[in-house]
Amino acid sequence: MSAAALVHRLRAAGCVFAEEEAERLLAAAPSAEALESMVARRVEGFPLEHVLGFADFAGVRVEVADTVFVPRHRTELLTSTARTMLRDGGVVLDLCCGTGALGLVVVRGFSGVRLVASDIDPAAVACARRNLTGSPSAEFTAEVFQGDLFSAVPVDLRGRVDVLLANVPYVPTAEIAYLPEEFRVHEARAALDGGDDGLDVLRRVAAEAAGWLAPGGALLTEAGAEQLATAHALLRAGGLRPRTVTDEETETHVVVAVA
Template sequence: MLDEGVVARLRAAGCVFAEDEARLIRETARTPAELTSMVERRVAGLPLEHVLGWAEFAGLRVRVDPGVFVPRHRSEFLVVTARRQVRPGGVVVDLCCGTGALGLAVVAGVDGVELHAADLDPAAVACARRNVEPAGRVHRGDLFAALPTELRGRVDVLLASPPYVPTEAIALMPPEARDHEPRTALDGGGDGLDLVRRIAAGAPHWLRDDRGILLLELSAAQAAAAVDAVREAGLVAADLHDDEWEATVVTGRRGRSETGSRHLRSG
C-alpha cells in the first residue's frame, strides 16, 4: 500500500507520476531511513533514476550512478533499429555510451556478438563497466580514440546517442537534466551536431566494407544536417522517424541503402 504522505510530497515537488514514483521508491528502499532519504533526494530535484540507482530500459534494468546521463526511453527506437542489423558473431560499438544501456540492449539475446562501448566521462565508464561487463568491453577515451585499433574495418553496427542539445538550449532543459547530468553528455555545440559530425567523419574507417552501418540518434530538426554530414563522409544516408517514441535516427552505410526519409509508427 502506498504512503499517501510520500505521494503528496512528490506531487507537491512537481512529480507528474507521483504514485508510480512512490511505488518504485518504496520497492527499492531497504529500510525506513533509506526510504526517507530517497524521497528527500527526489523532492530536492534529483532524477528518479539517480535516486533509485537504476532505470528500466528496453526490457533491461540498468544501473544508473549519480552524475551519469540517464538513458531516455526514446532511445529505444535506436536500439530497435540497430538490432535489425545485428548478426551472431558480429561486432557492435556503442559510442558516447553513458550507462552502456544502448549497446547492452542491442546485443541482448544475440549469440556471440563482440560488444564494445566507450565514453570520455570517467563516471560513465565506471557505471557502464558494471552494466556491460562481462557481456562486452568498456573503454575510456574521446570517441574512436578509445577503441582498440584492431576494430578498424571490422565494425558491423556502430551506434551513438551523442550529446546533441545546442549549447544555448541547455538552459531550457528540465532542471533534472541540466543540474544533475554532466554537461558533456548534453552539450552538442552551437547547433548540437559537433559530435555527430565527428562520428560521421570517422565512421568509414571503422565500418566493415560489406555491411557496416552507422546509426545516430538526434532530434528531428537536426536530421537534414546530420544526413549531409553522413553523406560528406562518403556513406549513403537515410533518416528514420518514429511517431510513438518521438525519436529520429540517421543511418549511414556503404553502397546501396534506404533513401530519403521514413516515418515509422511503433506497435
Template sequence: MPSSPFHPDRPALVQRLRAAGCVYAEDEAELLIAAADSPDTLTTLVDRRVGGLPLEHVLGWAEFCGLRVAVDPGVFVPRGRTALLVETAAAVCGPAPAVVDLCCGSGATTVALAARLAPRWLAAVDVDPAAVACARRNLAGRDVAVLQGDLYDPLPVARRGRLDLVVANAPYVPTEAVALMPAEARLHEAPVALDGGADGLAVLRRVAAGAVDWLAPGGHLVVEVSDGQADALCAAMTALGLVPTVVREDEWDATGVLARRPRGSRTGPAVRGVAGRGSGN
C-alpha cells in the same frame, strides 16, 4: 514488486511528489516505497527526489529495453527513446556482428545490444570516467571491452574498417539550449553528456566522419538526433559518402539516423586530435 515491511502514507507521498513537479507521482511513489526498508530510509529517498535528483539516481537504477541498468550519481540517465537505436540496429545487423557503442554512458544500450545481437565482438566507449566505471559494472561478466577515450580513439587498430555496426547516443543539445533543459538533467548529469556544440551536431559529425574509416563496407551507423536536426545530419553524412535514412518512432518520440557505408567505398581518413566527448544524450 516486493511488498514493503511498513505502511507509508501513500496519498501524502504522492501529493508531495506531485507538488515537487513529478509528473508520474503515483508510479514514483511505488518505486520509492519498494526501495525503502524503513520509514527513515523512505524519507531520505523522497527528500532526495523532491530536492531535484533524478529518480534513477535516487533508486540507483533505470529500466531500459526491459532491463534494469545501474545508474551512478552524475552519470547520464538512459532515456526510453534510445530503444529506437537498439531496434534499428537489430533490424539491419546480420548474425554475430562486430559492434561498438560510442558515448555509452551507463552502458544501457550496450547491455541491450549484447542481448539482442549476440555480437562476436562488442565494445563500449565513453570519455567520462564516471560513465566508464558505471558501464563496467553493468557489463561485468560479459565479454565486452569498456574503454575510456574520445570516440574511436581507444578502439583496437585491428578493428579499423572491420566494424559491422557503430551505435552512438552522442550529445545533440545545442549549447545555448542546455540551460533550458530540465534541472534533473542540467544539474545532475555531466555537461559532456548533453552539450552538442553550437548547432548540436558537432559530436555527431565526428561520429559520422569516423564511421567512414571504421565501418566495414556495407556496415551501418545508427545515431540518435532530434527531429529538427535530422536533415542537416543526413546532408553531412551524404557528403562523407554514407547513405543515410531517417528513422522515427512516434510512440517513443524518438528520431534517429541510420547510415550505411556503401560496398566498394574507400576508407576515409581517421578523425583524430579534435576535442570532443563520449557520453550519451
C-alpha cells in the same frame, strides 16, 4: 511514511507521475531511513533513476550512477533499429556509451557478439563496466574504455564494426538552459551539449566512422527534426548512405548511415 504521504510530497515537489514514483521508491527502499533519504533526493530534483540507482530500459535493468546520463524510452527506437542490422558473431561499437544500456540491449539474444563501449566520462565508464562486464555471457564479450570517441577504441576494430551506436549529445548549447532540471543540473553537461547547432560531436564521428565500419555496416544516431538535413549531409560527406527512421508517437528520429 505512508504511500499517501509520499505521493503528497512528490506531487508538491512537481513530480508529474507521483503515484508511480511512490510505488517504485517504496519497493526499492530497504528501510524507513533509506526511504526518507531517497525521497529527499528526489524532492531536491535528482532524476528518479539516480535516486533508485537503476533504470529500466527496453526490458533490461541497468545500474545508473549519479551524474551519468539516464537511458530513456525514446532511445529504444535506436536500439530496436540496430538489432535488425546485427547478426550472430558481429561487432558492436557503442560510442558515448553512458551506462552501457544501448549496447546491452542491442546484443541481447545474439551469440558470439563482440561489444566495445567507450565514453569520455570516468563515472559513465565505471558504470558501464559494472553493467557490461559483471558476469560471463555466451551472448557477447564486452570491453569498456575511457577516452574521446574513437581515440579509446582498439585499432583492431578498424573496418570490422557491424553496428556503430553513436548516441552523441545533440542539444544546441543555447537550448540547454531550457531543459528540465533533471537533465540540466544532475546529468553531465558533456552528455548533453552538442555545440552551437547540436551537431559538433556528430561531425567528428561522421568524419571517421567509415574507416571503422565493415562493408555494409551501419552507424545509428539520434537527431532533432530540424537537424536531419545537416546530419545527412555530414554523413554523406563521410562516405556513408544515410536515411531516417521516425517514431511519430515519441517524435524520435534515428539516422541510419550505411557504409
